[in-house]
Amino acid sequence: MIIWLASYPKSGNTWVRSxxxxxxxxxxxxxxxxxLNQIKQFPSKKYFKDFTNDFENIHEIKKYWESAQDFINLDNKVKFFKTHHINCKIGQYSFTSKKNTLATIYITRDPRNLVNSISNHFSKSVEDSKNFLFAPKIITKFEKEDDLDNGSLITLLGTWNEHYNFWKNNNENFLLIKYEDLINNTNSELDKIIAFIKRFTPIQTDEIKNKNIIKTTSFNYLQNLEEKGGFDENAYDTNDTKKKFFNLGPKNNWENNLNKKIKDEIELKFYVEMKELGYL
Structure with missing residues (x-):
């Protein structure tokens, strides 16, 4: 059974996955x-290659969302998967179901701070990055790597608030992790994650191990690791140059880099969800 690590892009999924x-x-x-290789991304080509080779057709891929998960779950073991896909239903085809989903850890981030991160990651203007959040979106490729085993697959995002609502409303066992809480009180958030996972599978941990987790998955530590090499999930710019993945992190503050017009548009568009999440 799958425990999803689900999020809109650039919301802290890789941090929680780490x-x-x-x-x-x-x-x-x-x-x-x-x-990170222990927690794969879904959907990706390796889980669909026995069903289809039409990897960029959402109406073909949707037919096999559940079949791919059925195959993954044949061993009846608890496993974690990262996803940016919205938990939607298209016609008769659901992205996942109670049969395949054990629980979801959903990571969210203030959409005002997502604008700059999306701009950097996807090489978009600030205006286009705001529109990225506002319009239903299909992503065909997240990484440079495009081989059959590791290539990421067409992914339906929806708008920022659709993504949050669809995951929240379609899951009984649901843990919400806010990026901002991870920054401000990592110890408490780690305790929440441990307590949640223990409901479904045993965990061996202690105070020393937890301290090491917090130290070696801090933003600065991950940023230094990336500079030393070994991280292979970077985006690439229009010149095919690898972009820094761990870019600003906690230093990305919308109050310093977002103009009032865009800020107001985001707050109006997502008022209900931002209020619910404590961002307003």
């Missing part, structure tokens, strides 16, 4: 980038 990888796949809690 924390959980260190928690579940080390004895000492010391994180290394190769541990």
């Amino acid at each position: 924390i959980i990888a260190a928690l579940m796949h080390t004895n000492d809690g010391v994180f290394k980038f190769e541990l």
Whole structure:
């Protein structure tokens, strides 16, 4: 059964994925980038290649969302998957179901701060990045890597608030993690994550291991690791140059870099959800 690590892009999914990888796949809690391989992305081509090769047709891929998960869950083991896909239904085809989903950890981030991160990651203007949040979106490729085993697959995002609402409303076992809370009180958020996961699978941890997890998955630590090499999920700019993934992190503050017009538009568009999440 799958525990999803779900989020809109650039909301802190890789940070939470790093924390959980260190928690579940080390004895000492010391994180290394190769541990990310323990938590794969879904959808990706390796899980669909036995069903279709029409990888950029959402109406073809949707037919096999559940079939791919059925196959993944044949071993009846608890496993974690990262996803940016909206938890939607298209016609008769659902992205996932109770049969395949054990729980969801959903990571959210203030959409005003997403604008700058999306601008950097996808090489978009600030205006286009705002529109990225506002319009239903299909992403065909997240990384440079495009081989059959590792290439990411066409992903339906929806708008920022649709993405949050569809995951929140379609899941019984749901843990919300706010990026801002991870920054301000990482210890408390780690405790929440551990308590939630323990409901579904055993965890071996202690105070020393938890301290190592927090230290080696901090933004500065991950940024330094990226500079030393070994991270392979970067985006590329129009000149095919690798872009820094761990760019600003906690230093990305919308109050310093977002003009009032765009700020007001975001707050109006997402007022209900931002109020619910405590961003307003």
